[in-house]
Structures are given as C-alpha cells and as structure tokens.
C-alpha cells in the first residue's frame with residue numbers, strides 16, 4: 001500500500017473522462033487499496049481514481065460507516081434534492097453549496113468484478129454523486145450555486 005499524490009485543480013487529468021474497468025486483477029486491487037489509504041491520510045470522505053492520476057472508473061468512499069469500494073459505478077435512480085456544502089481533496093481551501101439528490105441508488109462492481117447495488121442517503125448520496133462526477137471530469141465547482149472561500153488563516 002502506498003499514499004498516492006492527489007492531483008490539484010488545474011491538472012488536466014481531473015477534466016478527462018475515465019475508462020470503464022474491464023480487467024479485475026491485482027493491479028486494480030492495489031489501486032483501490034492505495035486510494036483508500038490516500039483518502040484516509042487526507043481525511044477525505046471520498047476519492048476518485050482520476051484524483052490520483054488514473055483514468056479508470058474507480059471510487060472509494062467512507063462517510064464514517066466503513067469503506068465502500070466501487071468499480072464502474074452508475075446512478076440508477078435518484079430521489080429528492082438537498083442543498084449542502086461540499087469540498088474536494090483536489091480543490092483545497094474552497095467549499096461550495098451544491099444541490100444533490102437526497103437519495104440515490106447505485107449499481108457498480110466490486111474489486112472482483114461482481115455486481116453490487118447500494119443505496120445512499122444524505123451525505124452518502126452526496127459523496128456518491130460527487131465521486132461519480134469525477135469519473136466524467138466534472139468538479140463540484142461546476143455545479144455549485146455558491147462558492148465559499150475559506151479563511152486562509154484556517155489552513
């Protein structure tokens with residue numbers, strides 16, 4: 001396991017569309033493990049592969065309820081709308097108010113290629129939408145109704 005470098009806003013890799021994963025091998029497992037470790041190290045609730053420079057449809061999420069690893073995730077259904085504040089490990093110092101569904105249903109594969117389904121509400125729904133957006137080169141600042149620049153003294 002290793003901590004990988006988190007790409008920052010301005011890096012063109014963040015704006016590219018990631019490719020579907022078709023090979024479920026050791027290299028994929030290693031990527032997922034590294035992403036989980038990197039997210040934890042950075043105190044994030046989610047991380048998408050393009051944020052570590054890999055254009056593959058892989059995301060990891062941990063909103064405090066355990067690690068979720070998703071390969072080729074797709075939103076199958078969404079319900080409601082909540083405006084909330086979110087940030088991104090690739091865009092430090094800035095948060096924004098973004099409208100996201102209150103509830104989403106996601107279909108994905110795990111690291112072995114098995115199909116899984118999960119439902120997320122509130123923070124988990126927000127994280128799922130945010131991370132899946134990364135796979136299409138979309139950042140929260142593209143969707144934010146209002147951008148909040150944090151006081152630089154706060155770090």
Ligand code: CO
Nearest residue numbers: 087088089090
């Ligand atoms: Co992000």
